[in-house]
Amino acid sequence: MTTKANDLLDWSPEAVVFDCDGTLMDSERHWQEARRRAFREHGLQPPSGFALQATGLHYEDCGRLMARSVHKPELAEDLTAALLDHFLELVTDDPVTMPGAARLVRLLSARLPLAVASNCPRVVVEGSLERAGLRAHFQHIVVPDTGDRVRPKPHPDVYDVAARLCGVHPHQALAIEDSVTGVTAAHRAGLRVLGVGPRPQGDGAALADPWLPALHAPELLAWAHSLGTPGPTQKHENPQ
Known part of the structure; x- marks a missing residue:
């Protein structure tokens, strides 16, 4: 495991925000x-x-x-x-989850608030997660919306909004992404970023802390298991 991977997986975020296409869903x-x-x-x-x-x-x-x-x-x-x-x-x-997605989401949702930040239309994200049995694990889904002035990735808006809806400042949240476009958006919003899947070409991939091969990477699952389970009275205040 690289130094960057060790550094990230020694950290405990206050929330996790997932991309959908290519990260959670094999779409x-x-x-x-x-x-x-x-x-x-x-x-x-x-x-x-x-x-x-x-x-x-x-x-x-x-x-x-x-x-x-x-x-x-x-x-x-x-x-x-x-x-x-x-x-x-x-x-x-043909809705199919990425390898390891369901297991990691279920592990993390018992420990942290989760959100999805996607460039897809809401109907696609909601429907895909519902059919995969994962929708209930996410408190918030954020997609581009001209009415709310939420711009698509690589703008930072969807990640900034998702972190704040989870009740944390962006720098307290972890983004999980598979594309340079998404990594760039999360980095601009101030989240730390874990890249998963084949590492893309180009300098933008370096904005992720590490890249791991898949969501079922042993070190990632061990990290998820190590996170403390919040007590019944533990709550996050909505950051301003």
């Missing part, structure tokens, strides 16, 4: 297929390397990027709509 493959279908529906081919550029983006940002990548900005709205339609169909038919 990034659905986004990839939805992008392929949306491109194909419009007689287009995704450019080389597009999947890497799109990982972690809000679907509206992704739709705009899709249109720009094929030099057809006028198709941004149509591609965005097609992308979301195809994704909703795919994720409804």
Whole structure:
């Protein structure tokens, strides 16, 4: 285990905020297929390397990027709509949790307040977690909302709001992420960040404290078991 991993796993956060796509739910493959279908529906081919550029983006940002990548900005709205339609169909038919997600969530929810901060539409996050039997473990779900002026990742808003809804300051919370877009958002909000899954290319990955291969990494499960269980009177005040 690296020094950074040791340092993070020697720390006890006051709350944990999870990303959803690619972290809790194995839905990034659905986004990839939805992008392929949306491109194909419009007689287009995704450019080389597009999947890497799109990982972690809000679907509206992704739709705009899709249109720009094929030099057809006028198709941004149509591609965005097609992308979301195809994704909703795919994720409804095949909701699957990432390896170790259910076990880690259940361990942590007995010890700390948990939230989800996602770029996905709320209906997708709520539905996926409900079908996976995990929704009840999260006190809060935060997604981009223009009405509330909550901007999508890589802006820090969803992580800042999620930590504060859990009753803690952002620097007291841990974010768990799988993409550079999400890691950047959590870091900007002031959370410490654990990266999970294959480490992405690029300098942005270094903003995570460590990267671990999966949510069922033995050192991560041992850390979760080591956290104290809050007593019945222990409460967090809402930070201002």
